[in-house]
Amino acid sequence: MSAVFEVNNLKKTFGGLTVTDNVSLSMMPGDRVALIGPNGAGKTTFVNLVTGNLQPNSGDVRLNGETVTKIGPTGRVRRGLVRSFQVTRLFQDMTPAEHVALAVLQRDGHATRLFGNFLTMPDVMAEVSALLGKLGLADLAHRRVSEIAYGQQRLLELAMALALKPKVLLLDEPAAGVPQSDTGRIEHALADLPADLAVLMIEHDMDLVFRFAKRVIVLAAGAVIFDGLPVDVTKDARVREAYLGSYADASHIA
Ligand SMILES: Nc1ncnc2c1ncn2[C@@H]1O[C@H](COP(=O)(O)OP(=O)(O)OP(=O)(O)O)[C@@H](O)[C@H]1O
Known part of the structure; x- marks a missing residue:
């Protein structure tokens, strides 16, 4: 099986600030990945680069092996990359x-x-x-x-x-703002997504991350500092350090 979605050495700067720092990752059909990171880590910018709403300084984005870095948002949707509507x-x-x-x-x-x-x-x-x-x-x-x-x-x-x-679905905090009484329905819908769909979910709620994701990627200061199993993420020293320096303390992700 080959990757349905790949990002290679993606880089984005705003003035002197590097917001996406040589990010590489790939997803296979059926993947359930959570993208987490402290506030300002660059998650939104990363998603905008992936969807074509922002252009990177360098690096590329591939869908089903096709390079789409120069293709706009509509063309990417047509090729199967869909971001949940707001x-x-x-x-x-x-x-x-x-x-x-x-x-x-x-x-x-x-x-x-x-x-x-x-x-x-x-x-x-x-x-x-x-x-x-x-x-x-x-x-x-x-x-x-x-x-x-x-x-x-x-x-x-x-x-x-x-x-x-979609072949690749990007979900931006799907349960944010939803009252506790209704989050079960959202989670049920997420659990029911097509088995061959690759899903990348940006999420702050670690309970939801642990229930949904089979793999977790952590961004900090624009760079990927962890890409692995949910069970390992809370033990990772760099991840704990990244969260310690932000709004959350390590207990938030432990
Ligand atoms: N258009 C822009 N011009 C200048 N700086 C920007 C721009 N967009 C984002 N930034 C900066 O890039 C950094 C990353 O922002 P981004 O919104 O991607 O982070 P995030 O991980 O999505 O944060 P949050 O979880 O708080 O939404 C921040 O320091 C932000 O101020």
């Missing part, structure tokens, strides 16, 4: 069904002017219903986003990302 980008007056339909139509390259007719497109509707059903949102399919709970909006983000049929 709740802040959902349309409050639109329904979950409309959001997912939009993602399906976009994936299939339909002009968005077809969008108004999706209710009469049986294949699109079947896919929309299946995805919303899978994420426990079937009953809310035709409600306005503004009327559904925050945790359900986060599940909708996931439904939209899955509608794009």
